[in-house]
Amino acid sequence: MSAPxxxxxxxxxxxxKREWQLYAMLLPTxxxxxxxxxxxxxxxxxxxxxYSIFRGVAGSPWIGFEHFDSLFxxxxxxxxLRNTIIMSVYGLLFGFPVPILLALMFNEVLNQxxxxxxxTIVYLPHxxxxxxxxxxxxxxxxxxxxxxxxxxxxxxxxxxxxxTKPEWxxxxxxxxxxxxxxxxxxxxxxxxxxxxxxxxxxxxxxxxASRWQMMWKITIPSIMATVxxxxxxxxxxxxxxxxxxxxxxxxxxxxxxxxxxxxxxxxQGLQGGQYDFAAAAGLFNAIVAFVLVITANTISKRYxxxxxx
Amino acid sequence: xxxxxxQQLVKSYGAVQVVxxxxxxxQEKEFVVLVGPSGCGKSTTLRMIAGLEEISGGExxxxxxxxxxxxxxDRDVAMVFQNYALYPHLNVADNIAFGLRIRKESKxxxxxxVEEVGEILGLTPYLERRPADLSGGQRQRVAMGRAIVRRxxxxxxxxxxxxxxxxxxxxxxxxxxxxxxRLGVTSIYVTHDQVEAMTLADRIVVMHDGRxxxxxxxxxxxxxxxxxxxxxxxxxxxxxxxxxxVASGANGPVAEFNDYTLPLANIxxxxxxxxxxxxxxxxxxxVNVTRTPGNGAVPVDVDLIETLGSEALIHGTLLNEPFxxxxxxxxxxxxxxxISGFTIDPDLIRVxxxxxxxxxxxxxxxx
Amino acid sequence: MANMNLYSRGDKLFVIVxxxxxxxxxxxxxxxxxxIAAMSMSTGFEARAGNVVLTPVGFTLEAYKQVLSEAQxxxxxxxxxxxxxxxxxxxxxxxxxxxxxxSRPQLYGRRFWNLMVAFTxxxxxxxxxxxxxxxxxxxxxxxxxxxxxxxxxxxxxILLRNFFEAIPQSFEEAARMDxxxxxxxxxxxxxxxxxxxxxxxxxxxxxxxxxGFFWAMVLLQDEDKIPLQVYLRHVIVELSDDEEFxxxxxxxxxSFETVSAAIIVCSIIPILLIYPxxxxxxxxxxxxxxxxx
Numbered sequence: 001m002s003a004p005x006x007x008x009x010x011x012x013x014x015x016x017k018r019e020w021q022l023y024a025m026l027l028p029t030x031x032x033x034x035x036x037x038x039x040x041x042x043x044x045x046x047x048x049x050x051y052s053i054f055r056g057v058a059g060s061p062w063i064g065f066e067h068f069d070s071l072f073x074x075x076x077x078x079x080x081l082r083n084t085i086i087m088s089v090y091g092l093l094f095g096f097p098v099p100i101l102l103a104l105m106f107n108e109v110l111n112q113x114x115x116x117x118x119x120t121i122v123y124l125p126h127x128x129x130x131x132x133x134x135x136x137x138x139x140x141x142x143x144x145x146x147x148x149x150x151x152x153x154x155x156x157x158x159x160x161x162x163x164t165k166p167e168w169x170x171x172x173x174x175x176x177x178x179x180x181x182x183x184x185x186x187x188x189x190x191x192x193x194x195x196x197x198x199x200x201x202x203x204x205x206x207x208x209a210s211r212w213q214m215m216w217k218i219t220i221p222s223i224m225a226t227v228x229x230x231x232x233x234x235x236x237x238x239x240x241x242x243x244x245x246x247x248x249x250x251x252x253x254x255x256x257x258x259x260x261x262x263x264x265x266x267x268q269g270l271q272g273g274q275y276d277f278a279a280a281a282g283l284f285n286a287i288v289a290f291v292l293v294i295t296a297n298t299i300s301k302r303y304x305x306x307x308x309x
Numbered sequence: 310x311x312x313x314x315x316q317q318l319v320k321s322y323g324a325v326q327v328v329x330x331x332x333x334x335x336q337e338k339e340f341v342v343l344v345g346p347s348g349c350g351k352s353t354t355l356r357m358i359a360g361l362e363e364i365s366g367g368e369x370x371x372x373x374x375x376x377x378x379x380x381x382x383d384r385d386v387a388m389v390f391q392n393y394a395l396y397p398h399l400n401v402a403d404n405i406a407f408g409l410r411i412r413k414e415s416k417x418x419x420x421x422x423v424e425e426v427g428e429i430l431g432l433t434p435y436l437e438r439r440p441a442d443l444s445g446g447q448r449q450r451v452a453m454g455r456a457i458v459r460r461x462x463x464x465x466x467x468x469x470x471x472x473x474x475x476x477x478x479x480x481x482x483x484x485x486x487x488x489x490x491r492l493g494v495t496s497i498y499v500t501h502d503q504v505e506a507m508t509l510a511d512r513i514v515v516m517h518d519g520r521x522x523x524x525x526x527x528x529x530x531x532x533x534x535x536x537x538x539x540x541x542x543x544x545x546x547x548x549x550x551x552x553x554x555v556a557s558g559a560n561g562p563v564a565e566f567n568d569y570t571l572p573l574a575n576i577x578x579x580x581x582x583x584x585x586x587x588x589x590x591x592x593x594x595x596v597n598v599t600r601t602p603g604n605g606a607v608p609v610d611v612d613l614i615e616t617l618g619s620e621a622l623i624h625g626t627l628l629n630e631p632f633x634x635x636x637x638x639x640x641x642x643x644x645x646x647x648i649s650g651f652t653i654d655p656d657l658i659r660v661x662x663x664x665x666x667x668x669x670x671x672x673x674x675x676x
Numbered sequence: 677m678a679n680m681n682l683y684s685r686g687d688k689l690f691v692i693v694x695x696x697x698x699x700x701x702x703x704x705x706x707x708x709x710x711x712i713a714a715m716s717m718s719t720g721f722e723a724r725a726g727n728v729v730l731t732p733v734g735f736t737l738e739a740y741k742q743v744l745s746e747a748q749x750x751x752x753x754x755x756x757x758x759x760x761x762x763x764x765x766x767x768x769x770x771x772x773x774x775x776x777x778x779s780r781p782q783l784y785g786r787r788f789w790n791l792m793v794a795f796t797x798x799x800x801x802x803x804x805x806x807x808x809x810x811x812x813x814x815x816x817x818x819x820x821x822x823x824x825x826x827x828x829x830x831x832x833x834i835l836l837r838n839f840f841e842a843i844p845q846s847f848e849e850a851a852r853m854d855x856x857x858x859x860x861x862x863x864x865x866x867x868x869x870x871x872x873x874x875x876x877x878x879x880x881x882x883x884x885x886x887x888g889f890f891w892a893m894v895l896l897q898d899e900d901k902i903p904l905q906v907y908l909r910h911v912i913v914e915l916s917d918d919e920e921f922x923x924x925x926x927x928x929x930x931s932f933e934t935v936s937a938a939i940i941v942c943s944i945i946p947i948l949l950i951y952p953x954x955x956x957x958x959x960x961x962x963x964x965x966x967x968x969x
Binding site: 136 | 778
Binding site: 359360361380381382386387388390391392394396397398407408411412455459 | 844846847849850851852853854855856860865868869
C-alpha cells in the first residue's frame, strides 16, 4: 500500500525540490575535493607510467612496477625510509610522554595565575611557523653567534657547527618538535583530567590520601584510556613526520641521518623533475600510511568503546 | 474551514514502516491530542503534518488543500517544540518577530503583532530579554508567542510541557487551554502524558505501534476503552486487569476467578461469552471498599494504604497481581482501617476478550 | 581554592617541587623567543661574537632599519596579508555551508559525502600528483592558486559539522516553520549559534595561512607573489649557509644574525596579536574535533 518502487524516482525528485538548497551548499566543497584532492589521486597512476609532461597523465605509456623496482633498489630511498622510521620512533619514545607529564604537572599547580601564564607560554610555539622555528634553531645553534655554542664556550668546549653534523640532526629535530608541540598536545590530557569527577578527589582527601597518591591512584588511571588512544593514533601516524621542518634544517652534509621519504620525494620530484619515480615513492608512502591510520582508527574506536565502562 | 485531514497516512524509513496508515479528521477549531507511549508514531505523525518529515504514503489535507508536497512554510501551520527552540542569540521580541521578518512583513505590522502577542501571553515586561534569562514557563510562553504571532490555520504542539516541573506544567496546561478558547485555532497536540491528554483534548487519539487504537472524547475513552491497551493507558492509577472466565449465574453472566464470582452486566455479548476467558477491567475509582468479607465482596490482600488527603490509594494483590483501589477518605477512615475487599457495580466492569484484548461489544458505561 | 595550610608537609613539598619543574619547562619554552628578541636589538659585532644571552648587548635598532628598508620584505608582508585574509574568507565560504549541509540528517547520501571528506584526512595523493594537478590547472605562480587551492580542509569541515550536529535539530525546524529557507536557517540561526566554532575554524585558517610556506615555496617563483614565510626562508635558511654573504653583511651595527632575528620578530608579531583569541578558542576546537572521527 505504501511507496511502490516506481515512485522512488518521484520521491527523489520531490526531495531535491524541497532540499535543493542543501545540495547547493554542499556542491562547492565536493567540487573542491574532487578538483584538488581526488583528481590528484587519479594522477597517482603516473607511478606506473613513463610520465612525460607533453603526453600528460592519461597519455603516458604504462610501464608497470618499474618505478617501484628501482625505488627498492635505490639506496637513498631505503635510507630515507629508515630515517623516517627511526626519527618517528625516537620522536614517539621521547616526545610522547612529555605532554602527559606536563598535563599532570599543570593539574597539580594550585596557583591559578601561575598555571594560566605557564599554559599561555607553552602553547605558543605550536602557532609559530616552521620557518621561524627553523630560524630560531639555526640562530641558536650557529657556530659563531649561537647561544648553544656560547654556553659550551663557558665550559671550555670548542664551538660545534651542529647543523652540519649528521649525529646531531636527530636530537635537534626531535628536541625542537617536543619544544614546539608538547605544550599544545598536553591540552588533550588536561581535558581528560578535567573530566574526572571532583568527588573522587574529595573522598580521597577525606580518606587521607596525599596529592602524590591521588595523582597515581586517581588521575593517572582516569586518563589511561586517553593515553592509549593517543598512543595508537601516534603509531598510526608514524610516517607523518614534519618534513617541512626537515627541509628547512637539513643540508647535504646531514642527508645521511636527516633525509626522510617526503624530503626524498621533494628532491627527486619537485626539484629533480622525476615526477613518475617520485610519485611512486609517494604512493608507497601514502598506502602504508593509510593502512596504519585505518588500523589505528579501528583499534582506537574499539578500545574507546569498550573502555567507556 | 481549517480542518486537518489524514487519510491512510504512512511513514517509512527505508523498509521499516513506523506509521501504518492513519485516518484522522480534525475539525476546525478542534483541540485534538495524540497520545501514546514513546515510539508509537505520534510525533512522526505530527511532524508529517508540519512538513518536517516527508510523507511516504497517503493523503494530508489542511483546510481542504492537499499539502503532501508543500513546504512547511507554505502550509500555514505553526509548531511549538518540546525544547522550545528559542533562538538564544535573539531577545524575546526578535524571537517572536523572526517568522514575520523572514516573511518580510512591514516594520509596523511586526511591531504591533509582537506587542499584541506580548500582551496576550503576559510577556510585555520581558520582550528585551534573552531566552537564557527567562524561567521555564516564560520560555514556554515565548515559544507559543512565536507560533501565534503568525495567525496560522493550525497549531502543532510537540510535547511542549515535558520540560517543565509538575507545578508549572499544570499551570501552563490551563494556559494553553485558555489560549485555545480565546483564539479558536485548530490544534493538534502530542504528548505521552495521559493527564495532559485528558485535560486538554476535545478529542483524544490514542496511538500504539504506529496505529490508532481509539479516537474519542476524553470521557468516552476513559469509560469505554475499546481494548486493554487504551484501558491501561488512560487513567491514573491505571485500570486493574483481572483474569477471569465468564459463567452463567442466577441473574445473568458472572465472572469467575479463583473461588469468587462477580456479577457482570446482563447484555447479549456477555451472555454469549459464557465459558470464554476474559480480562476484567476494573477502574481503581469505581469500586466500593468494604470491611466485611462475604456478601459478594471480592477480597483483596491489602499491604499498603497511601492517604493523599481527600482520597487514598489502597495497594494490594488479587490473584497474585497488584490491585489498586482509589477511594474517598472523608467519612470512611474507619472502613479503610480494616478494609478486606470491594464490591463493584456490574455496569462499571469492562470486559475484554483475553485473547484479542478487545472489549466485548455492547458495553456502554454512561457518563 | 588552594589554602596551603590545609596540606600536609609532604603535599606542600610536592606542590612546590612541581611548580619549580614546571617553571623551568615554561622558561625554557619562552627563552628562545627572548633570546631572538635580544639578538635582534644587539649590535652586529656583539651578536657575531656570541655575547648575546638574555638582553640586548649594545642596544641598537639598526637591524630593524635594515629589514624594514628592504622592499621585498614589504612585498612579502603584503602578500601574506592577502593570502591570509582572502584565503581565510574563501575557506569559510566553502567550509561553513559544506559543513552545515553535511550535518543535516535529511541529506541524501550523507554517509557517502561525509566519508568523502574524511577519506582525504587518511589518504592523500602526495606531493607530486598535487603539484602536477596545480600545474595542469594553470595555478602555478598565481594568487588564486594559493587562495583557492588550499581552501578546504577535512579536519575543519568535520570540526564544524560536529558543532552543527550538536545544535538541536528543532532550531532548523522551527526556523523552517517560520518560513526560512536553508540559507536563511544557516545565516540567521546556525551561524549566530556557532560563533565559537566558526571563530575556532577561522583562527585555524588564519594561523595556517600565515604560517604556510611549503606549497608557497613550491608553487610560487615570482618574487612579487611570495609570502613572508618564503622570503624568511630565503633569508634565514638559505643565506645562513653562505658564510661569505654573512660576513659581507657584517657591520658594527648589524649582522646576518641580528637581521634574521629582526625579521623573525617582525613576522611573529601578528601571531602574538591574535594569540589571545586563539587561546580562547583552540582548546574548545580541539575538543570539538575530537568528539567524532
